[in-house]
Amino acid sequence: MMVLPMVTLNHLDDLWFQVAGTWCNLTCQHCFISCSPHNRNFGFLDLATVERYLHESVALGVKEYYFTGGEPFLNRDMTAILERTLDFGPATVLTNGTVLQSAWLERLRTAESKSPYCLEFRVSMDGFTAKENDPVRGDGTFERILAGVRLLLEYGFLPILTVTRTRDEQEDAELFAGFVRLLKANGYANPRIKILPTLRIGAEAERCRGYADTERVTSEMLDGHDQNQLLCSHARMVTDRGVYVCPILIETPAARLGTTLGESLRPFAINQSACYTCWQYGALCANVDPEAQG
Amino acid sequence: MKRIAVFGGIYNNYLALEAALHDAHRRDVDAIFCLGDLGAFGPHPDRVFPLLGGHQVRCVQGNYDNSVGNGLADCQCGYTDPRDNHFARLSYAYTFANTSQANRAWLRGLPPQLRVQLGQYRVLMCHGSPRRTNEFLWESTTSSAFLEHLFDSHQADVILATHTGIKWHRALAPDRHFVNVGVLGRPENDGRTNVWYAIISLSGGISVEFVPVDYDHERLAAEMRAENLPAEFVETVLTGWWTTCLEVLPAKERKRGRH
């Protein structure tokens, strides 16, 4: 009989919120959950719902909160949600940077300065030229994203530019240097950049290729593997349809673990196809590689 | 035990270590503790060890000590920024090559944690966090709920750590304290050349005092140049601003620096 590759939650460090559901103003070719203006599969989370989970998270000792979508800032409660979260702990929001408004950033700057905690913005881009970025993220998005980055800088935020690797891993250094040049030219003196691997599910499966049958995690592959590298060992994801094991698997029914955080703390079998990338690269979704040391 | 001196992150800075030890004795402490990371960054790694031994400093093992002690290929730094990676490698290669076999063996044997009792307070000393040597606990990215979890799961009232390079203290009700004691090895990215350590003492309750340490940083800079250590490291010693390994800083801490 096959033994399932079970991963136990060591501790709930990171609590994620699918705060904009699957709604996005962009339709990126590599999106791993196929978000778009037409995908209403998952809906918005309102402030009251987020607050309920924030309260539940305190007794569980959650360390940090993450917000994603879709595009979080399509949710009209987003600013209020981040303001409230900063009473509980550090918050990171993953945005495409194209819909940000000054009035929101003004409020968020005030909220962050009053809080002991950090508010991080992660802005996605796919190339350091419009020619590379726009075919993936949509026509004209390159300039709109840069305008968003400049607006964040104007309000004193230091966004982390996340770049999905659409080319060869060997070209990372060149990609990194290109982004440094671009961002410096846009007034970002000491740019923060993170290069991420792609996940071959959702739209990305059609753009590139899906996973091969051999690309599955088995229980043997967990022997001696550092499980801190796997998100499901230290994170859970809140959506409007319940709590899921991680941000990547919300379209996988088996990944729904319950309605409350308490119910979601049980172990999970990482035999889904995207689990292979997490196993291979680890730490896909953190601001900083958990292995990074000073 | 009523009053202890605690420091971390020596990073080969034996001159700052000497100054801190002198300062701690002047303050009449009952014991002195080091929370690890003896090597990296500075010159002449082997000059740190006799000072620690001579002053009966009790040490916790840091991630750097673990790497050097066990002869690992690198400092396990795992930076993603190629520039940070470059400097991390240089720094590790130099420290490893200049740490004697005997000192490496000593590093290998250091404990990951120490516990002491200060009055009724159970004090737990670690490097990064009580659960992981290389965990960064920054002030701006560590919720109080998470600290409560650490106090509960490790049966401690006071937790002392280092590793990030920037000191902080948070008191939680009713009387729990998390203290990052800072580092002696390099200034804390505030444009000042001094470094920091902490005095934890009993005076009614627990009192936490961060102590600035001035040392001959110009001499350290000259020795670093003589050893061909990177000009970027020397600049940090002379200006008080970090120039490398910045990617691990959260936005709030990063904004306070210059680079």
Ligand SMILES: [Fe+2]
């Ligand atoms: Fe360390």
